Amino acid sequence: MSDSPLLVAPPDLARTYSGRAYSDPWDAVEDYQRVLEYSGRRPNAGGQAIASALSLPRGRVRPWLDGSIPRPVQGIQTAESHGWLPLSEDNEHFETINRLVAWVCSLGTIKPNLFTPYFRYRSDADRDRLEALLETLGLEPQPFRTDSGPRSAEISISEDGAVFGRLLVCLEAPTDDETIDIAPQYLNDVSKAAQSDFARVYVQNRAEHWEWNDRYVIEHANRSDRYRRSLATFFATLGADADVHEDAISIDRWFVEQLNTGSVNAV
CATH class of the missing domain: 3.10.28.10 (Homing endonucleases)
Structure with missing residues (x-):
């Protein structure tokens, strides 16, 4: 059995959806599964009988029996068909x-x-x-x-x-309308190799060389000061000499070279 922590489970994905009649969208997934299981055991039971047995509104049960699938269920099915769920570091993706x-x-x-x-x-x-x-x-x-x-x-x-x-x-990737204050926390639960992979992509995408002091700067005016400090701490745990600036962080050239990032733009 894997010792890798579970990072994303079906309930997590379900809760990114609107629950409509449910305060917790995962409850809709469980009710849908209960209806299908009950119908499978008693194929002759009608919608009213199933609704009464499971204490659910008939108007909710009938569409499910007719083939309607709640959106959280559709999302989970899609993710599972791609092999994304359940997600841990051991997942091939x-x-x-x-x-x-x-x-x-x-x-x-x-x-x-x-x-x-x-x-x-x-x-x-x-x-x-x-x-x-x-x-x-x-x-x-x-x-x-x-x-x-x-x-x-x-x-x-x-x-x-x-x-x-x-x-x-x-996994705490930011949305357009969100001010994130901290780097993704799942990184605390994965290996140093996975953390280095994350850092490598970040540096490849955003780091530029400061020739005057031979350091690399990651400009992040679009993030909060707390996020920049969190990002600097993350790089420091991987061995970088990281400093926080007004709208950016900087890291040392040796660390960038160790990440094997290849060339980045000089400024």
Whole structure:
């Protein structure tokens, strides 16, 4: 049996949905399962009988018997069909998912209402790297904006993107309307190798070389001071000499080289 902590379970994903009649969307999943199980045991039972036996409103049970599936259930089924749930470090897809959380945190966002993730990139090489990650998960990259100047181009996901975005949110990837104050906390529960993977993507995406002091700066004016301090602490636990600045953090060149990030832009 695996000793790796469970990072995302079906109830976590369910709770990213609106519960409508339920204060806890996971209760809808459990009620749906109860209805199907009861109907399977008693195939001749009608909607009213099942509703009475399970103490559920008949108007809720009838659509489920007719084939309607609650949205939280659909999301869980989609995630499980891709092999994303349950998610621990031992999951074969964790390495890729971890890197994509780092991508959203460093150079991306998730739309809060639709949960669609958008990943920015700054070069053709970065685009190829991003598309390879998405395709590893069986996801089809979809160009969102052509680079028309100083802003980066973006890639979204053409199918099942919203479910994947919800999975990323479960791992504390930020949404557009969210001010995050701390780096994703699941990183405390994974190996140093996984933490280094996260750091490597972050540095590849956002670090630029300060030639005057031979350090690398990660500019983050779009994040709070507390988040920048949390990010600096995270890099420090991996061995970086990390400093916090007004709108950025900086890390030493030796640490970047140890991450084997390749070339980054000099300023």
